[in-house]
Amino acid sequence: MIEVQHLTKRYGPVTAVNDVSFTVERGEILGFLGPNGAGKTTTMRVLTGYMPPSEGKAIVAGYDVLEQPIEAKRRTGYLPETPPLYPDMTVREYLTFVAKIKGVPRKESKSRIDEMMKKTRIDDVAHRHCGKLSKGYRQRVGLAQAMLHNPDVLILDEPTAGLDPKQIIETRQLIKGLAGDHTIILSTHILPEVSQTCQRVVIINKGKVVAVDTPDNLTARLRGSETMYLQVDAQGADAGAVLQRVAGVTRVAVADTKQQIVGFEIDSETGHDVRRELAAAVVGRGWGLLEMRPMRMSLEEIFLHVTTEDVAAQPAVAEASHE
Amino acid sequence: MSNILALAHKEVKSAFSTPIAYVVIGFFALLWGWFFWVSLIYFNQQSLQFAGPEGGGANINQQLIRPLFLNASVILLFVLPLITMRTYSEEKRSGTIELLLTSPLTDFQIIMGKFLGAMVLYAAMLLVTMIHMALLFSYGNPEWRPVVTGYLGLLLMGGCFVSVGLLISSLTKNQIVSGMVTFAVFLLLWVINWPASFSGPTTQSVLNYLSITEHFDDFTKGILDTKHLIYYFSVISFGLFLTARSVDTERWKG
Numbered sequence: 001m002i003e004v005q006h007l008t009k010r011y012g013p014v015t016a017v018n019d020v021s022f023t024v025e026r027g028e029i030l031g032f033l034g035p036n037g038a039g040k041t042t043t044m045r046v047l048t049g050y051m052p053p054s055e056g057k058a059i060v061a062g063y064d065v066l067e068q069p070i071e072a073k074r075r076t077g078y079l080p081e082t083p084p085l086y087p088d089m090t091v092r093e094y095l096t097f098v099a100k101i102k103g104v105p106r107k108e109s110k111s112r113i114d115e116m117m118k119k120t121r122i123d124d125v126a127h128r129h130c131g132k133l134s135k136g137y138r139q140r141v142g143l144a145q146a147m148l149h150n151p152d153v154l155i156l157d158e159p160t161a162g163l164d165p166k167q168i169i170e171t172r173q174l175i176k177g178l179a180g181d182h183t184i185i186l187s188t189h190i191l192p193e194v195s196q197t198c199q200r201v202v203i204i205n206k207g208k209v210v211a212v213d214t215p216d217n218l219t220a221r222l223r224g225s226e227t228m229y230l231q232v233d234a235q236g237a238d239a240g241a242v243l244q245r246v247a248g249v250t251r252v253a254v255a256d257t258k259q260q261i262v263g264f265e266i267d268s269e270t271g272h273d274v275r276r277e278l279a280a281a282v283v284g285r286g287w288g289l290l291e292m293r294p295m296r297m298s299l300e301e302i303f304l305h306v307t308t309e310d311v312a313a314q315p316a317v318a319e320a321s322h323e
Numbered sequence: 324m325s326n327i328l329a330l331a332h333k334e335v336k337s338a339f340s341t342p343i344a345y346v347v348i349g350f351f352a353l354l355w356g357w358f359f360w361v362s363l364i365y366f367n368q369q370s371l372q373f374a375g376p377e378g379g380g381a382n383i384n385q386q387l388i389r390p391l392f393l394n395a396s397v398i399l400l401f402v403l404p405l406i407t408m409r410t411y412s413e414e415k416r417s418g419t420i421e422l423l424l425t426s427p428l429t430d431f432q433i434i435m436g437k438f439l440g441a442m443v444l445y446a447a448m449l450l451v452t453m454i455h456m457a458l459l460f461s462y463g464n465p466e467w468r469p470v471v472t473g474y475l476g477l478l479l480m481g482g483c484f485v486s487v488g489l490l491i492s493s494l495t496k497n498q499i500v501s502g503m504v505t506f507a508v509f510l511l512l513w514v515i516n517w518p519a520s521f522s523g524p525t526t527q528s529v530l531n532y533l534s535i536t537e538h539f540d541d542f543t544k545g546i547l548d549t550k551h552l553i554y555y556f557s558v559i560s561f562g563l564f565l566t567a568r569s570v571d572t573e574r575w576k577g
Contacts, residue, residue, distance in 0.1 A: 011576070048425040051574050073427040084422035086333075088340045100329035101426045145422070 001026045001183040002047065002153060006056035009042050016042040018207040019056070024200075026152075027180045031198030031215075032187035033303065039207040040187040041081060044155050047185070048078040061152045074103060077151035081158055083142025087131025091122060091141055094130055095148060102149035116144040119174065135162035143171070147178070154178065156186040160193060172197050191303055203303065227295040228266045229255065230278060233288035236260055246281050248272040261290060326428055330436020334410070335443050343405070344444060351402050352451045358394045359455045362387055383465045384545070388456075392473045392543040395452070396536055399481055400509050406444055407488025408502035410437045411570075415496035424574070430567050434489065438563060441485045442478075449477060469545030476542025479555035483535055484509055486562025493569045509535075 002024040009017040017039040024030045034040050046053045047060055049069045058065045061075035086094055092113065099109040117123040120140040125133060130141060139162055146154055159175065160168045176197055178184060188194060194201050195215040203211040203218075211218060232239045239262060244252045251267040268274045275292065282289045338344040366387040414420040423433050459465055487508060492501045516534035519527045531537050535558070538551040 045421075050421055050424050070427045070429065073425060076425070078421070078425045080418060080421040080425075082418045084417070084419040086337060086419055087417070088337055093336075097329065097333050098422070098426075101326055101423070101428055103326075103427055 003059040008055040029184045031194035031201040034204040075152045077146035079146040079156045085130035120144040154184045231291035248274045331439035334440025389543040403484040404505035411492040412501045483558040490566045
């Protein structure tokens with residue numbers, strides 16, 4: 001549905017996006033992740049036809065954004081970082097104007113607007129001026145605007161920025177509900193958002209793609225080996241030595257101690273589930289097994305890992321910490 | 324076409340939902356009314372002086388309407404930058420330009436929409452002057468032809484100012500800069516032929532040709548000369564063409 005091939009964008013001497021390639025399948029939600037200034041907005045602006053690429057090409061809904069911009073734009077909805085609202089129009093007037101320039105047939109226009117206002121929960125401010133709306137409402141009017149002409153592709157630049165926690169959850173649900181009918185790219189620098197809404201993640205840093213995968217795979221891939229956290233009340237005995245002898249365990253390290261209670265970090269071979277053996281070893285000796293849970297590298301850590309340059313020297317696991 | 328109209332409608336509506344349209348039209352009406360009153364008094368005096376025993380007197384077209392039209396062109400110089408300065412600058416500043424440029428619209432449609440919107444606002448402004456013209460027609464008997472060509476001239480001259488104003492507005496996101504530069508350029512286009520009287524024949528004709536107001540003069544006399552029509556249409560198209568280039572360049576620069 002969206003195909004980005006070797007996209008490069010330069011602003012004078014500055015290269016904002018450098019040889020970025022990725023594809024998005026129909027109905028998929030792709031998370032576009034990166035620190036501020038990584039080139040997310042620039043990439044999105046190229047995809048929406050706001051600006052042409054310096055090199056490479058972008059194909060949206062089967063149309064090259066540079067060669068057939070009108071056709072591509074007809075099938076794209078875009079929510080820029082700041083919602084593009086006219087302050088002196090009411091919400092309804094604004095959406096009516098947008099419907100006209102986006103080519104929504106006149107007959108469907110009104111019902112379409114009503115539907116979108118309901119979906120984005122802005123029907124209660126229909127007659128308020130856009131300039132007088134709170135940030136949350138502005139964002140949602142922007143979202144309604146992007147979806148108004150029922151585009152195949154939705155490109156959302158930080159759709160949850162400026163919303164309160166309740167609105168964030170509502171917006172995420174709304175976006176999730178749109179997947180399937182629509183292909184969605186959303187950018188964010190909030191990591192949980194990606195794991196909660198997106199099927200695939202592109203991590204971009206300094207204009208380059210550093211990782212493309214599903215949130216789960218990314219987590220797994222960077223883990224390398226499985227790590228467990230185990231809290232044991234060994235009544236003073238050397239539990240570490242016992243755990244080390246369990247088959248499949250490659251490393252045991254003490255993470256914390258509280259009097260007799262010791263917390264261990266235990267690495268095991270990938271694919272080798274050692275939970276039963278660990279539990280048996282502890283309980284069999286009459287010790288107290290207080291806690292056992294898998295330690296995953298959170299997306300935050302993956303993100304830091306792939307966007308920090310000198311991480312190659314440090315193994316990913318070493319950076320994993322308690323969640 | 325429907326896109327152009329939608330954009331033009333938006334422009335006009337936004338001008339009327341903010342104080343801008345009312346201030347611009349109001350003050351134009353005030354200035355024009357003042358000029359009208361002063362010219363009328365002056366015309367009355369002249370009429371009395373020139374009137375002979377068998378009637379006659381001053382020519383209302385030559386002595387009253389023509390100077391009024393020429394005065395109007397001066398008011399335009401101040402008022403039109405106020406209309407055009409926000410067209411692009413405001414969209415750029417507020418980010419709504421992103422909506423326009425990512426909607427299925429061509430640059431041509433966007434520019435024509437803005438041009439048309441500004442022209443409608445300008446025409447609404449000229450509409451006010453119709454009241455005074457109606458007064459003249461009901462109490463006097465001016466020739467209608469120079470009045471019609473005068474209005475046509477005003478529209479065309481205004482069109483030139485608007486297209487140049489659009490161009491300047493497309494270059495900056497600061498409305499004050501846009502307004503000030505537009506005003507300076509208009510003024511320059513107006514006074515560019517002032518050195519004509521003391522320069523050589525070639526320079527003289529070039530300078531006179533370039534002056535926007537010089538071409539307006541014939542319209543006020545009731546003369547419809549293709550030379551002037553071509554000049555005005557060229558300036559309008561050139562201004563709009565450069566605006567298109569400017570928008571496109573902006574896009575490539577990012």
